[in-house]
Amino acid sequence: MVNLPEPDYRGKVRDLFFIDRERMLVRASDRLSAFDVVFGQPIPDKGRILTRVSNLWFEALRKSGLQQEFEFEDHLLETADDRLPEPFCNHPDFVGRSVLVRRTERVDFECVVRGYLAGSGWKDYQRSGAVCGHSLPEGLRQADLLPEPIFTPATKAALGDHDENVSTEYMVAKLGQRRTDRLREISIAIFNFASQRMQSAGILLCDTKFEFGIRNDRIVLIDEALTPDSSRYWDQSTYEPGTSPPGFDKQFVRDYVEQLGWNKKPPAPQLPDDVIQKTRGLYEEIERRIEGALGI
Ligand SMILES: Nc1ncnc2c1ncn2[C@@H]1O[C@H](COP(=O)(O)OP(=O)(O)O)[C@@H](O)[C@H]1O
Numbered sequence: 001m002v003n004l005p006e007p008d009y010r011g012k013v014r015d016l017f018f019i020d021r022e023r024m025l026v027r028a029s030d031r032l033s034a035f036d037v038v039f040g041q042p043i044p045d046k047g048r049i050l051t052r053v054s055n056l057w058f059e060a061l062r063k064s065g066l067q068q069e070f071e072f073e074d075h076l077l078e079t080a081d082d083r084l085p086e087p088f089c090n091h092p093d094f095v096g097r098s099v100l101v102r103r104t105e106r107v108d109f110e111c112v113v114r115g116y117l118a119g120s121g122w123k124d125y126q127r128s129g130a131v132c133g134h135s136l137p138e139g140l141r142q143a144d145l146l147p148e149p150i151f152t153p154a155t156k157a158a159l160g161d162h163d164e165n166v167s168t169e170y171m172v173a174k175l176g177q178r179r180t181d182r183l184r185e186i187s188i189a190i191f192n193f194a195s196q197r198m199q200s201a202g203i204l205l206c207d208t209k210f211e212f213g214i215r216n217d218r219i220v221l222i223d224e225a226l227t228p229d230s231s232r233y234w235d236q237s238t239y240e241p242g243t244s245p246p247g248f249d250k251q252f253v254r255d256y257v258e259q260l261g262w263n264k265k266p267p268a269p270q271l272p273d274d275v276i277q278k279t280r281g282l283y284e285e286i287e288r289r290i291e292g293a294l295g296i
Protein backbone atom coordinates (compact mmCIF):
# COMPACT_ATOMS: atom_id res chain seq x y z
CA MET A 1 0.00 0.00 0.00
CA VAL A 2 1.17 3.54 -0.74
CA ASN A 3 2.71 5.36 2.20
CA LEU A 4 0.36 7.96 3.60
CA PRO A 5 1.59 11.50 4.09
CA GLU A 6 1.66 12.96 7.60
CA PRO A 7 -1.21 15.38 8.23
CA ASP A 8 -0.33 19.03 7.60
CA TYR A 9 -2.37 19.95 10.67
CA ARG A 10 -3.82 18.01 13.55
CA GLY A 11 -6.84 19.53 15.28
CA LYS A 12 -8.30 18.05 18.41
CA VAL A 13 -10.56 15.80 16.35
CA ARG A 14 -9.66 16.28 12.66
CA ASP A 15 -6.52 15.79 10.62
CA LEU A 16 -5.98 18.03 7.63
CA PHE A 17 -4.04 17.07 4.50
CA PHE A 18 -3.38 19.93 2.13
CA ILE A 19 -3.86 18.87 -1.50
CA ASP A 20 -3.10 22.16 -3.22
CA ARG A 21 -3.75 25.87 -2.66
CA GLU A 22 -7.45 25.45 -3.16
CA ARG A 23 -8.27 22.10 -1.61
CA MET A 24 -7.63 19.95 1.42
CA LEU A 25 -8.74 16.62 2.77
CA VAL A 26 -10.35 16.54 6.21
CA ARG A 27 -10.32 13.25 8.10
CA ALA A 28 -12.38 12.97 11.29
CA SER A 29 -10.66 10.71 13.81
CA ASP A 30 -12.31 8.89 16.71
CA ARG A 31 -10.56 11.22 19.15
CA LEU A 32 -12.70 12.72 21.88
CA SER A 33 -12.02 16.10 23.40
CA ALA A 34 -13.78 17.56 26.41
CA PHE A 35 -12.93 20.86 28.09
CA ASP A 36 -10.54 21.32 25.13
CA VAL A 37 -8.35 18.38 26.22
CA VAL A 38 -8.03 15.31 23.97
CA PHE A 39 -8.56 11.97 25.69
CA GLY A 40 -6.16 9.08 25.20
CA GLN A 41 -8.88 6.60 24.29
CA PRO A 42 -10.89 6.86 21.08
CA ILE A 43 -14.67 6.44 20.85
CA PRO A 44 -15.05 3.77 18.15
CA ASP A 45 -16.86 5.04 15.03
CA LYS A 46 -17.17 8.60 16.31
CA GLY A 47 -15.33 10.13 13.32
CA ARG A 48 -17.50 8.22 10.89
CA ILE A 49 -20.66 9.41 12.66
CA LEU A 50 -19.48 13.04 12.75
CA THR A 51 -18.68 12.92 9.04
CA ARG A 52 -22.02 11.38 8.08
CA VAL A 53 -24.02 13.76 10.28
CA SER A 54 -22.18 16.80 8.93
CA ASN A 55 -22.61 15.66 5.34
CA LEU A 56 -26.36 15.12 5.87
CA TRP A 57 -26.79 18.62 7.28
CA PHE A 58 -24.64 20.22 4.56
CA GLU A 59 -26.85 18.51 1.99
CA ALA A 60 -30.07 19.53 3.74
CA LEU A 61 -28.82 23.12 3.90
CA ARG A 62 -28.02 23.13 0.18
CA LYS A 63 -31.58 22.00 -0.54
CA SER A 64 -33.14 24.42 1.95
CA GLY A 65 -32.61 27.57 -0.09
CA LEU A 66 -30.92 29.25 2.88
CA GLN A 67 -27.60 29.52 1.03
CA GLN A 68 -29.23 31.70 -1.64
CA GLU A 69 -31.34 33.68 0.80
CA PHE A 70 -28.46 34.46 3.16
CA GLU A 71 -25.67 34.38 0.57
CA PHE A 72 -23.24 31.78 1.86
CA GLU A 73 -21.65 28.56 0.60
CA ASP A 74 -20.34 25.44 2.26
CA HIS A 75 -16.84 24.01 1.95
CA LEU A 76 -17.68 20.53 0.62
CA LEU A 77 -16.18 19.51 -2.72
CA GLU A 78 -16.44 15.73 -2.51
CA THR A 79 -17.84 13.24 0.01
CA ALA A 80 -17.64 9.93 -1.90
CA ASP A 81 -14.75 7.72 -0.75
CA ASP A 82 -14.07 6.52 -4.29
CA ARG A 83 -13.78 10.07 -5.62
CA LEU A 84 -11.22 11.32 -3.11
CA PRO A 85 -7.76 12.07 -4.53
CA GLU A 86 -4.95 9.52 -4.21
CA PRO A 87 -3.62 8.18 -1.89
CA PHE A 88 -6.77 8.72 0.16
CA CYS A 89 -9.27 7.28 -2.33
CA ASN A 90 -10.95 4.24 -0.70
CA HIS A 91 -8.11 3.97 1.80
CA PRO A 92 -9.33 1.96 4.82
CA ASP A 93 -8.10 4.60 7.29
CA PHE A 94 -10.14 7.24 5.45
CA VAL A 95 -13.29 5.47 4.30
CA GLY A 96 -16.49 6.95 5.74
CA ARG A 97 -14.70 9.67 7.66
CA SER A 98 -13.10 11.95 5.09
CA VAL A 99 -14.18 14.76 2.82
CA LEU A 100 -12.47 16.93 0.24
CA VAL A 101 -13.08 20.59 0.99
CA ARG A 102 -12.26 24.08 -0.21
CA ARG A 103 -9.54 25.77 1.78
CA THR A 104 -10.71 29.06 3.20
CA GLU A 105 -9.33 31.81 5.35
CA ARG A 106 -10.87 30.88 8.67
CA VAL A 107 -12.81 33.42 10.70
CA ASP A 108 -11.30 33.05 14.17
CA PHE A 109 -14.59 33.07 16.02
CA GLU A 110 -16.91 30.25 16.93
CA CYS A 111 -20.39 31.36 15.92
CA VAL A 112 -22.52 29.96 18.72
CA VAL A 113 -26.31 30.11 18.75
CA ARG A 114 -28.27 29.24 21.88
CA GLY A 115 -31.96 28.45 22.01
CA TYR A 116 -31.92 27.25 25.61
CA LEU A 117 -29.91 28.15 28.69
CA ALA A 118 -27.17 25.55 29.21
CA GLY A 119 -23.43 25.07 29.58
CA SER A 120 -21.31 28.21 29.75
CA GLY A 121 -24.40 30.30 28.92
CA TRP A 122 -26.11 29.09 32.09
CA LYS A 123 -22.92 29.77 34.08
CA ASP A 124 -22.64 33.32 32.69
CA TYR A 125 -26.34 33.97 33.36
CA GLN A 126 -26.09 32.86 36.99
CA ARG A 127 -23.11 35.17 37.50
CA SER A 128 -24.34 38.22 35.65
CA GLY A 129 -27.93 37.79 34.43
CA ALA A 130 -26.59 38.04 30.89
CA VAL A 131 -24.94 35.83 28.26
CA CYS A 132 -22.28 37.44 26.06
CA GLY A 133 -23.87 40.85 26.49
CA HIS A 134 -27.47 39.68 25.93
CA SER A 135 -29.37 40.63 29.07
CA LEU A 136 -32.05 38.05 29.70
CA PRO A 137 -35.26 38.01 31.77
CA GLU A 138 -34.82 37.37 35.49
CA GLY A 139 -35.65 34.03 37.07
CA LEU A 140 -34.71 31.74 34.21
CA ARG A 141 -33.89 28.17 35.22
CA GLN A 142 -31.17 25.93 33.84
CA ALA A 143 -32.25 24.52 30.45
CA ASP A 144 -35.09 27.04 30.08
CA LEU A 145 -36.13 28.05 26.58
CA LEU A 146 -34.85 31.55 25.76
CA PRO A 147 -37.30 34.19 24.47
CA GLU A 148 -35.48 33.91 21.14
CA PRO A 149 -32.25 32.29 19.94
CA ILE A 150 -29.21 34.39 20.81
CA PHE A 151 -25.85 34.70 19.05
CA THR A 152 -23.02 34.25 21.57
CA PRO A 153 -19.65 34.18 19.79
CA ALA A 154 -16.49 32.74 21.31
CA THR A 155 -12.89 33.22 20.30
CA LYS A 156 -11.30 30.28 18.51
CA ALA A 157 -8.44 29.49 20.90
CA ALA A 158 -5.04 28.17 19.81
CA LEU A 159 -4.48 24.48 20.55
CA GLY A 160 -4.36 23.91 24.30
CA ASP A 161 -6.20 27.08 25.24
CA HIS A 162 -9.87 27.36 26.12
CA ASP A 163 -12.33 29.08 23.87
CA GLU A 164 -13.65 32.22 25.49
CA ASN A 165 -17.11 33.76 25.22
CA VAL A 166 -16.99 37.32 23.90
CA SER A 167 -19.53 40.05 23.27
CA THR A 168 -20.82 40.84 19.80
CA GLU A 169 -19.14 44.26 20.22
CA TYR A 170 -15.77 42.52 20.56
CA MET A 171 -16.44 40.61 17.36
CA VAL A 172 -17.47 43.85 15.62
CA ALA A 173 -14.20 45.46 16.74
CA LYS A 174 -12.24 42.62 15.10
CA LEU A 175 -14.34 41.85 12.00
CA GLY A 176 -16.38 44.98 11.40
CA GLN A 177 -20.12 45.51 11.74
CA ARG A 178 -21.16 44.17 8.37
CA ARG A 179 -19.35 40.85 8.53
CA THR A 180 -20.45 40.30 12.13
CA ASP A 181 -24.08 41.00 11.22
CA ARG A 182 -23.91 38.60 8.29
CA LEU A 183 -22.35 35.81 10.36
CA ARG A 184 -24.97 36.30 13.06
CA GLU A 185 -27.88 36.25 10.59
CA ILE A 186 -26.58 33.14 8.84
CA SER A 187 -25.92 31.33 12.13
CA ILE A 188 -29.37 32.06 13.52
CA ALA A 189 -31.07 31.10 10.25
CA ILE A 190 -29.28 27.72 10.18
CA PHE A 191 -30.06 27.19 13.86
CA ASN A 192 -33.78 27.85 13.30
CA PHE A 193 -33.85 25.56 10.28
CA ALA A 194 -32.15 22.71 12.16
CA SER A 195 -34.32 23.14 15.28
CA GLN A 196 -37.46 22.85 13.17
CA ARG A 197 -36.21 19.75 11.39
CA MET A 198 -35.22 18.04 14.64
CA GLN A 199 -38.58 18.71 16.30
CA SER A 200 -40.16 16.08 14.09
CA ALA A 201 -37.72 13.53 15.55
CA GLY A 202 -38.55 14.50 19.13
CA ILE A 203 -35.23 16.25 19.59
CA LEU A 204 -34.58 19.76 20.90
CA LEU A 205 -31.57 21.61 19.55
CA CYS A 206 -30.28 23.42 22.62
CA ASP A 207 -27.30 25.16 21.08
CA THR A 208 -24.76 24.78 18.33
CA LYS A 209 -21.49 26.20 17.07
CA PHE A 210 -20.60 27.06 13.50
CA GLU A 211 -17.28 27.93 11.93
CA PHE A 212 -16.97 30.05 8.83
CA GLY A 213 -14.22 30.89 6.40
CA ILE A 214 -13.86 33.48 3.68
CA ARG A 215 -13.09 32.66 0.08
CA ASN A 216 -13.17 35.25 -2.71
CA ASP A 217 -14.95 37.55 -0.26
CA ARG A 218 -17.78 35.02 0.13
CA ILE A 219 -18.81 33.50 3.47
CA VAL A 220 -18.29 29.73 3.59
CA LEU A 221 -19.62 27.34 6.24
CA ILE A 222 -16.65 25.11 7.14
CA ASP A 223 -15.47 22.38 9.50
CA GLU A 224 -18.56 20.48 10.68
CA ALA A 225 -22.27 21.20 10.82
CA LEU A 226 -24.70 20.37 13.62
CA THR A 227 -22.84 17.30 14.85
CA PRO A 228 -23.13 16.00 18.42
CA ASP A 229 -19.63 17.45 19.00
CA SER A 230 -20.66 20.96 18.00
CA SER A 231 -24.26 20.87 19.22
CA ARG A 232 -26.26 20.02 22.30
CA TYR A 233 -29.22 17.86 21.36
CA TRP A 234 -31.83 16.96 23.98
CA ASP A 235 -34.51 14.31 23.96
CA GLN A 236 -37.89 16.01 24.18
CA SER A 237 -39.22 13.13 26.29
CA THR A 238 -36.74 13.64 29.13
CA TYR A 239 -36.42 17.42 28.86
CA GLU A 240 -37.09 19.19 32.12
CA PRO A 241 -36.14 22.80 32.90
CA GLY A 242 -34.36 23.25 36.21
CA THR A 243 -32.16 20.22 35.51
CA SER A 244 -29.27 19.48 33.17
CA PRO A 245 -31.04 17.36 30.51
CA PRO A 246 -29.03 14.38 29.27
CA GLY A 247 -27.46 15.06 25.87
CA PHE A 248 -26.40 12.81 23.01
CA ASP A 249 -22.81 13.82 23.17
CA LYS A 250 -19.80 13.97 25.37
CA GLN A 251 -21.82 15.53 28.18
CA PHE A 252 -21.73 12.07 29.67
CA VAL A 253 -17.92 12.15 29.62
CA ARG A 254 -17.89 15.72 30.96
CA ASP A 255 -20.10 14.71 33.89
CA TYR A 256 -17.96 11.67 34.59
CA VAL A 257 -14.66 13.58 34.71
CA GLU A 258 -16.16 16.51 36.66
CA GLN A 259 -17.30 14.08 39.31
CA LEU A 260 -13.73 12.73 39.45
CA GLY A 261 -12.60 16.22 40.38
CA TRP A 262 -10.17 16.40 37.41
CA ASN A 263 -8.58 19.86 37.04
CA LYS A 264 -9.27 19.87 33.27
CA LYS A 265 -5.60 20.14 32.42
CA PRO A 266 -3.77 17.50 30.38
CA PRO A 267 -3.34 14.61 30.73
CA ALA A 268 -6.97 13.58 30.57
CA PRO A 269 -8.04 10.83 32.95
CA GLN A 270 -8.53 7.26 31.77
CA LEU A 271 -12.16 6.49 30.87
CA PRO A 272 -13.76 3.23 32.00
CA ASP A 273 -15.02 1.01 29.21
CA ASP A 274 -18.68 1.51 30.11
CA VAL A 275 -18.29 5.30 29.72
CA ILE A 276 -16.75 4.77 26.28
CA GLN A 277 -19.48 2.34 25.21
CA LYS A 278 -22.27 4.53 26.57
CA THR A 279 -20.84 7.56 24.72
CA ARG A 280 -20.57 5.56 21.51
CA GLY A 281 -24.21 4.50 21.91
CA LEU A 282 -25.31 8.12 22.30
CA TYR A 283 -23.48 9.17 19.12
CA GLU A 284 -25.14 6.28 17.25
CA GLU A 285 -28.56 7.18 18.62
CA ILE A 286 -28.37 10.84 17.59
CA GLU A 287 -27.11 9.80 14.15
CA ARG A 288 -30.30 7.70 13.76
CA ARG A 289 -32.52 10.51 15.03
CA ILE A 290 -30.94 13.03 12.63
CA GLU A 291 -31.38 10.58 9.75
CA GLY A 292 -35.03 10.27 10.78
CA ALA A 293 -35.51 14.03 10.98
CA LEU A 294 -33.95 14.54 7.55
CA GLY A 295 -35.98 11.73 6.02
CA ILE A 296 -33.16 9.26 5.37
N1 LIG B 1 -12.73 24.67 4.82
C1 LIG B 1 -11.88 25.02 5.79
N2 LIG B 1 -11.01 26.05 5.61
C2 LIG B 1 -10.14 26.40 6.57
N3 LIG B 1 -10.04 25.79 7.78
C3 LIG B 1 -10.90 24.77 8.03
C4 LIG B 1 -11.86 24.35 7.05
N4 LIG B 1 -12.57 23.31 7.58
C5 LIG B 1 -12.08 23.12 8.82
N5 LIG B 1 -11.08 23.98 9.10
C6 LIG B 1 -10.26 24.02 10.32
O1 LIG B 1 -9.65 22.74 10.44
C7 LIG B 1 -9.54 22.35 11.80
C8 LIG B 1 -10.30 21.05 12.00
O2 LIG B 1 -9.83 20.36 13.11
P1 LIG B 1 -10.67 20.16 14.44
O3 LIG B 1 -10.13 18.95 15.08
O4 LIG B 1 -12.13 20.25 14.19
O5 LIG B 1 -10.16 21.46 15.19
P2 LIG B 1 -10.43 22.06 16.63
O6 LIG B 1 -9.40 21.45 17.50
O7 LIG B 1 -10.24 23.53 16.41
O8 LIG B 1 -11.86 21.68 16.97
C9 LIG B 1 -10.11 23.48 12.62
O9 LIG B 1 -9.06 24.35 13.00
C10 LIG B 1 -11.04 24.19 11.62
O10 LIG B 1 -11.23 25.53 11.93
Ligand SMILES: [Mg+2]
Pocket residue numbers: 011013223
Ligand atom coordinates in the same frame (compact mmCIF):
# COMPACT_ATOMS: atom_id res chain seq x y z
MG1 LIG C 1 -13.51 21.61 15.28
